[in-house]
Amino acid sequence: MSSITFPNGGVGSSPGSHDSEFFSGSFETSSMHSSFQMNPLSSHPPRTPRTSIMSGSNVYGTELYNTQDEAEEQATPQPDDDNSSDGDSKANEQESGRVRQGEVWQELFKTAYGRDKVFKVMQYTLRMYLLFHSTVTTAAVFRGQKRPPWEAAILGRLDTAISSFSLTRKCLILFNWLPPLNSILAQHSSDPFTTKPGSSKSKPLLHTFLHTSPPVLLELVNGVSDDVATFSKLGLIHKRVGQRAGEFADWCWFVGTLVNLVENSVERSVILAQQHQVESRLYSESMNGTTAKSNPTNNKLDNKDLTRLRRQDYWIQISRWKLIMDLIFVSYNVFRWKKAKGPIQTFAGLAAALLSTAKAYDRHKGALAKTRASF
Numbered sequence: 001m002s003s004i005t006f007p008n009g010g011v012g013s014s015p016g017s018h019d020s021e022f023f024s025g026s027f028e029t030s031s032m033h034s035s036f037q038m039n040p041l042s043s044h045p046p047r048t049p050r051t052s053i054m055s056g057s058n059v060y061g062t063e064l065y066n067t068q069d070e071a072e073e074q075a076t077p078q079p080d081d082d083n084s085s086d087g088d089s090k091a092n093e094q095e096s097g098r099v100r101q102g103e104v105w106q107e108l109f110k111t112a113y114g115r116d117k118v119f120k121v122m123q124y125t126l127r128m129y130l131l132f133h134s135t136v137t138t139a140a141v142f143r144g145q146k147r148p149p150w151e152a153a154i155l156g157r158l159d160t161a162i163s164s165f166s167l168t169r170k171c172l173i174l175f176n177w178l179p180p181l182n183s184i185l186a187q188h189s190s191d192p193f194t195t196k197p198g199s200s201k202s203k204p205l206l207h208t209f210l211h212t213s214p215p216v217l218l219e220l221v222n223g224v225s226d227d228v229a230t231f232s233k234l235g236l237i238h239k240r241v242g243q244r245a246g247e248f249a250d251w252c253w254f255v256g257t258l259v260n261l262v263e264n265s266v267e268r269s270v271i272l273a274q275q276h277q278v279e280s281r282l283y284s285e286s287m288n289g290t291t292a293k294s295n296p297t298n299n300k301l302d303n304k305d306l307t308r309l310r311r312q313d314y315w316i317q318i319s320r321w322k323l324i325m326d327l328i329f330v331s332y333n334v335f336r337w338k339k340a341k342g343p344i345q346t347f348a349g350l351a352a353a354l355l356s357t358a359k360a361y362d363r364h365k366g367a368l369a370k371t372r373a374s375f
Contacts (some may be wrong), residue, residue: 099368107364114364116172117357123165124350126158131346170230177223180216184208215259222252250333257327264323268316275309278302315362318355325352 108114133155136142188208209217225245232242282302329348332341 120353127346180220225249322355
């Protein structure tokens with residue numbers, strides 16, 4: 001048999017011998033002796049391999065790209081601004097929580113305005129009870145039942161208490177025209193002379209009254225009319241004069257309520273505009289990647305301003321609802337409406353009393369909290 005001969009070895013030659021033959025060692029030598037050329041435009045040093053203890057492979061770390069300032073910043077613990085702001089808010093809450101309700105009511109009862117509002121709540125609460133009682137007793141279910149004899153006496157005492165509360169409240173707000181009068185006199189004394197140079201002639205008081213703002217004049221006239229009506233109920237002035245003064249006071253109250261509603265709307269529009277500016281600034285900062293940690297001072301101030309503006313807007317809305325209730329109440333007296341006068345005036349009076357009392361309570365509570373915080 002003829003045999004086949006293989007060059008460079010026999011049949012059992014390994015494939016590694018072919019690799020060593022066809023691939024010369026010059027490639028290996030050149031690759032071993034070749035050097036790494038660094039890019040001169042590169043701002044970072046080349047990655048240097050370090051040996052991993054676990055696997056023995058080359059692991060490229062990112063520590064080489066951290067500068068010395070960044071390393072010191074990472075080593076130094078940074079204070080958490082969120083925690084500090086939370087601490088301030090918690091401290092304020094604890095400070096306001098130290099003010100007891102009894103102390104707030106004590107400060108509220110020290111003022112004639114506070115006593116007037118509390119008595120108004122009591123007065124219209126009794127009126128609401130009488131309204132509910134009359135509605136229930138006149139219903140078809142209880143219409144034929146005989147009422148106990150002591151019920152009429154209790155209802156009579158409640159009517160007397162309501163009238164007494166009303167007269168007491170009117171006495172508490174006597175001489176309420178003094179603040180606007182003092183402001184007019186202060187304005188008159190600040191500019192006592194005419195505008196002519198070298199003239200020593202004093203300006204008449206009537207000129208100052210005519211150039212005073214309408215809300216101040218309206219408050220002055222309303223206070224005088226209320227006092228005349230109160231003196232009439234006390235028996236010091238004729239009843240007919242007191243009735244006319246009461247009607248004129250109702251018209252002043254009606255116009256003054258409309259003026260206050262306009263001022264309330266203007267003030268709320270200003271508050272909403274400021275609130276929109278703060279919210280827009282916070283939104284733009286969040287979209288730009290600014291966080292509470294990257295810019296803690298501005299973020300904290302913006303959050304405080306936003307909280308303050310929201311609180312002001314809340315109490316402005318409370319004042320607006322109180323003015324609306326007053327407008328509903330006085331409209332029945334001014335325009336002499338008769339339909340559902342008792343129930344609507346009772347509900348409007350009680351709602352206005354509760355809203356004004358809540359606002360006065362919050363104002364005194366805030367004043368006490370600020371006094372405690374100052375110490």
